[in-house]
Amino acid sequence: MTLKESTLKPETANTRHHVKAGDYFFGIIPAGSTLRIVDLEGNQAADVLFYNAKNPEERYSAMDTIRSQAQVYLSAGTQLRSNFNNPMLDIVADTCGRHDTLGGACATESNTVRYSLEKRCMHACRDSWMLAVAEHPEFGIDKRDITHNINFFMNVPVTADGGLTFADGISAPGKYVELKAHMDILVLVSNCPQLNNPCNGYNPTPIELLVWEH
Ligand SMILES: [Zn+2]
Numbered sequence: 001m002t003l004k005e006s007t008l009k010p011e012t013a014n015t016r017h018h019v020k021a022g023d024y025f026f027g028i029i030p031a032g033s034t035l036r037i038v039d040l041e042g043n044q045a046a047d048v049l050f051y052n053a054k055n056p057e058e059r060y061s062a063m064d065t066i067r068s069q070a071q072v073y074l075s076a077g078t079q080l081r082s083n084f085n086n087p088m089l090d091i092v093a094d095t096c097g098r099h100d101t102l103g104g105a106c107a108t109e110s111n112t113v114r115y116s117l118e119k120r121c122m123h124a125c126r127d128s129w130m131l132a133v134a135e136h137p138e139f140g141i142d143k144r145d146i147t148h149n150i151n152f153f154m155n156v157p158v159t160a161d162g163g164l165t166f167a168d169g170i171s172a173p174g175k176y177v178e179l180k181a182h183m184d185i186l187v188l189v190s191n192c193p194q195l196n197n198p199c200n201g202y203n204p205t206p207i208e209l210l211v212w213e214h
Pocket of ligand 1: 125192193
């Protein structure tokens with residue numbers, strides 16, 4: 001776990017987006033810019049997919065990222081790599097220290113398995129991504145492009161026998177992670193609506209996205 005603070009000031013950011021609990025963000029950040037994701041109230045999970053904005057067939061790859069850093073958790077110093085094994089973004093600052101890329105995003109189907117059958121009607125990150133894709137055809141993404149993702153601020157420890165546990169979140173109000181883009185990046189965020197998961201503190205809350213363009 002590597003904690004590192006940023007020197008960037010929020011008031012100098014070029015753009016700021018408030019993303020409500022259960023809402024999505026879908027947009028492009030240019031190469032060289034810095035994206036900060038802020039856990040405004042603490043214990044929130046931001047489920048994020050990254051694509052090469054010029055060629056969305058190139059996208060974030062958990063396997064390539066884990067292999068190249070020989071570490072399953074993401075934190076400051078992690079380089080996010082693509083399925084073409086190119087650097088996409090570097091995590092340049094992180095005040096939380098634990099981000100998951102193994103657990104995947106919540107879906108109505110997985111919620112019925114993990115919680116109970118009557119939870120199927122509740123909102124899920126996969127639905128938020130599908131809505132984002134349907135509402136923004138201009139980005140050229142469809143449902144087959146929804147692949148493995150990063151769960152920022154989510155605490156998913158690997159057990160001694162290789163299983164995954166969904167543990168209490170370790171984030172807190174105002175904690176953030178900051179990423180510097182190596183290429184024009186299309187960012188798709190589902191601010192997780194799931195209130196049955198301890199990672200969300202059973203209470204989904206808003207996040208903020210800040211972008212500094214250099
Ligand atoms: Zn979710």
